[in-house]
Amino acid sequence: MKKVFFLILSLLLVSCQGQEKRKSTVKQNKMENKLAYATIGGGCFWCVESCFNMLKGVDSVISGYSGGHKANPTYEEVCAGDTGHAEVVQIAYDPAVISYKQLMEVFLFLHDPTQLNRQGNDIGTQYRSVVFYNSEEQKKETEEALKESEAKQQWNGKYVTQVVPFEKFWPAEAYHQGYYKENPNQPYCSAVVGPKIQKFKKYFGEKGWLKSDEN
Template sequence: MKKYILLLLLVSQTSCQSQDKNTTFLVVDKPVVMETKDGLEIATLAGGCFWCTEAVFLELEGVKKVVSGYIGGILENPTYKDIGTGTTGHAEAIQITFDPKVISFGELLEIFFATHDPTTLNRQGNDIGTQYRSEIFYYNDQQKEISEDYIDLMTSEKTFTKPIVTRISPASKFYEAEEYHQNYYNLNKTQSYCSYVITPKIEKLKKNYKSRLKK
């Protein structure tokens, strides 16, 4: 696995919706099967409010589509209001369709770990609750192995001063979030959360990963 120099991007901290109560996560033995066309692949990542993660990955060359949604919980067809209680077990996540000939799964992980804090349990900034946990949902053994190796590498190189708490789990069913959550940042840049939290994150992404961005 290629060794990357990781740049931790610091972000401002406000809140999306925050609850933290007793939660039961959904546990599956095997990941769901995702069929794609034209050699494209799927990655599903949770790293805090999906408005932020979606905005980041939409900027990357080789990323064809990003969908915000919910995964890892016990309730079928959850709504934003449901997962906001912090009791359904779902994480706010994004499902990324990407071209591995242009950007690899490992490179997606590089951006993922550089644009959120994987050392805070069930929290990103002021967004608190299990729905804001750091988690990688893998679809095959290769994604699982790359994820494990990547975290082992960062741990051995002491990329972060605190232990990494990112979970690695087989992907369960992904539920697409309500329409108003999709492409949220680009449609709501003047909204306060976007201005104070997401815009600085995007600016640092563009500064540190200029060669990875869409032309």
């Protein structure tokens, strides 16, 4: 009788665990279905990734490569300038919390869209200013944001940002993900990335756009 009791109890536990797992999966799928994606390049992805990760409504930011002809490119290959890829980040965000227009405002704050194939001392096509749009609506909003920013002379000069359809995104190597967070004292990070992040945090912190643990 005890064996029968424990057998029934075990089956009930397995059933409950299965139901909880299914509920968790459904909840996760619902969350993923709410997310939209933006893929942009504005120079070295270490800084861009760090800043976008701090925004309310941003679920994840992955550093990677896009816009080229080489499959599964390595960092070294992209830096050599022969793959056609740009250093980019792919942003997963909740449009109910942060809009694509807001993402474009951050994008145009973080880099100089008038510099052709470079950002500061980072020179090469891999550092180009580029937006890979996923829909005609994203294309329209990108072009409007660029036009508005250029008209008010947010940056001095003619904007050279490429606006092209998204095709493929290749995640960068694991050590590039969250690079600044793990290596804040690396020379490039302390000299270039760190000051940009502090400027970003001050401006968007005052606007109330940052996650509570980033203020």
